[in-house]
Amino acid sequence: MIEKIAVRVIRKWMRKGNMARAMRDILPRSSLSFEEREQVARIVHDVVRYKLYYDYIMEKRGMKKNAENYVKLSLKKPKVNTPYHIRNSLSLKLAEVTPREFIDIINREPDTVLCVNLAKIDRDKAIEELERDGIDAEEFIPESAIKADSKARYSSLIKNGLAIVQDSSSQIIAKLASSLGEEVLDYCAGSGGKSLAMHALNSNLKIHAYDINERKLKSLENRAKKWEMNVYIFYDKPSGEFPVVLVDAPCSGVGAAARNPEAKYQEDFEKFAKMQMEILNEAKENVKSHGYLVYVVCSYTPWETENLIEEFLNKAPYFVPQEIKCEYERYIKKGNYGAYILAGDIFYVSVLRRE
Structure with a gap:
């Protein structure tokens, strides 16, 4: 059968x-x-x-x-x-730019990782609750993460708004962004995965969210209520300036090929780069002086990562790349203008400070 x-x-x-x-x-x-x-x-x-x-x-x-x-x-x-x-x-074009050290990551069977809402329950108690349900679980990184059996997707933790399924690399990025200031604009918020993770890691953080897709923002609004999180949603383009603007841009998703292997057969990465540049140019206007623009994509292709940031900096030289400081060095690979996060899916992140 x-x-x-x-x-x-x-x-x-x-x-x-x-x-x-x-x-x-x-x-x-x-x-x-x-x-x-x-x-x-x-x-x-x-x-x-x-x-x-x-x-x-x-x-x-x-x-x-x-x-x-x-x-x-x-x-x-x-x-x-x-x-x-x-x-x-791999598509021929992707094979040309895929480091051999990334092959095992994109071709492996992905882990099930939860992001625990630390504002409502501590991680040890969350693990105990999973184990009472007969689900094997263990601590992972960062401090909000639990690696668990796939049954955890349907656990009481999820149903009760105490956890969501979220890749560990995503949670590391949420921790990085939430550590840069007391207020964050999640510019490409989607249905709010990064916003929920930022709140889980720093419940005092003031979070604003914007996305071009109104349906996803409605989903974020509902998820935030279940998460017991205050979020200020922009249904139109954001006004004002913020100390931190997180741009988790739409991308090819090749960094998540372990979960979505269809991504490996793409060829047209330039179309994503064009869209990403347009979004960065919009989002940069919302960054305060001496604030941070955090650019993130679940990809490692040069068109969407280092080449794009180099082009952006040539046109906006008042932004300066910052060193990615992270306690999880084992899962960080330095790149030009940023770094690759390899704890789960492969993400590229660049932190740019506005002078």
Whole structure:
């Protein structure tokens, strides 16, 4: 039954794209247990993660490229010598700019990490509550993070507004941004993941939020109530200046390929860079003198990271890059004008001070 459901999901993904939606459409309607659904999800992720590799094998063996054969290869995991970009299932353009040390990160099975609302419950008690529910859990970084069994996604902690599912790298960035001042404008807030994490880590922080998508801001408003967090929402472009402006910009998402392996097959990264530059140029107007502009993307492509910041600084020389100071050196890789956070998803962060 597990293989049959996996085939159905892969078939739908091949027909319509969007792996996550294909799983949402099929898994809840199946009669599978939670553990069986997790097995299906692992098979589906593996197929999408290594699609180019499995394509290569099927072509060499004269096999049809259908869902049944993708699932068979995923379960057998044959080893075949192939070119670098095929072995790791990367688009040619992405393969050219992917450091080998990042390969294991984007091709691994991701951990389930929670962000604990430290304003409502301390982490030790949160771990105890998970363990009472039969969920294995342990401390992770930063101090708001818990690494847990995947069942934690459906735990009472989540239902009661005591935690959210959030990658550890995201939480480290939230800690960094929340440490730079007493007031933050979350400029690309979306549905509020970074805002919730900043409040969890610093409940005295005054948080403002803006996003072009009003529906996401409504979601943030509802999540903030459940989180018991005050947030000042801009439904129109923000006015005024702030000591810290966080720009978690829309991006290619290749840094989150472990969770969303479809990101590995992209080629047009310049379209994201153009949009990111437009957002930075807007957001910089909201930064106070001697305040900070914190630029973040879940990507490592040069077009969206170092090259973009270099171009921005050439046009706005009154912003000065700051050293990324972080206590989690093991998970930090220095880059030009910023650093890469490698605790979970791969993020690039650049902290720019307005002179």
